Amino acid sequence: MGAWVCARGGLVSSFHGSWGTSMVGDDYHALMQSVPRHVTVGKPSRSWPCCKNVNEGKGVFAPLVVVTRNIVGRRRFNQLRGKAIALHSQVITEFCKSIGADGKQRQGLIRLAKKNGERLGFLA
Incomplete structure (x- = not known):
């Protein structure tokens, strides 16, 4: 389901249904009676973020x-890792200054260092 703006300024949508409910009358009541009384619908439980590293x-x-x-x-390990990453980023920054690389190239080198660290297992 999506919507697009056409060249003439109108909104085009792939939605061709109704915004109302399809469960009316006897269908709705039959469904409600088929659900056991002990089943309650409430606020969904909060799922905690997974702490396992990929x-x-x-x-x-x-x-x-x-x-x-x-x-x-x-x-303590995360503190040490953060310090090591910050130090490595400073080394990359100094290297970029010495060769005259701009900020975009510097960011690219930092991203490359992160990918290499992941591949080598430093971010396990």
């Missing part, structure tokens, strides 16, 4: 990273 166990350095995280603890 890079877990992938890459050459992943086992070392996982063992280190288990030894020093997740909180």
Whole structure:
């Protein structure tokens, strides 16, 4: 289902149905009677974000990273990882300054470093 604006300024839509309910009269009442009384419809339960890393166990350095995280603890490990990433970004920035690369090229190098880190298992 989508809508597009045509060249003449009108709105074109692929929706050809009705905004009303299709359950009217006897159909609705029959459906309501078929649902057991103990079934209640309420606010959906909140799903918590998954804490498992998609890079877990992938890459050459992943086992070392996982063992280190288990030894020093997740909180301390994330602090150290953040400092290492910040330091690496500074090195990339200094390198870009020395060769005269602009900000867009610098961002590209930082993205490339992140992809390489994921492939090697540093972000496990």
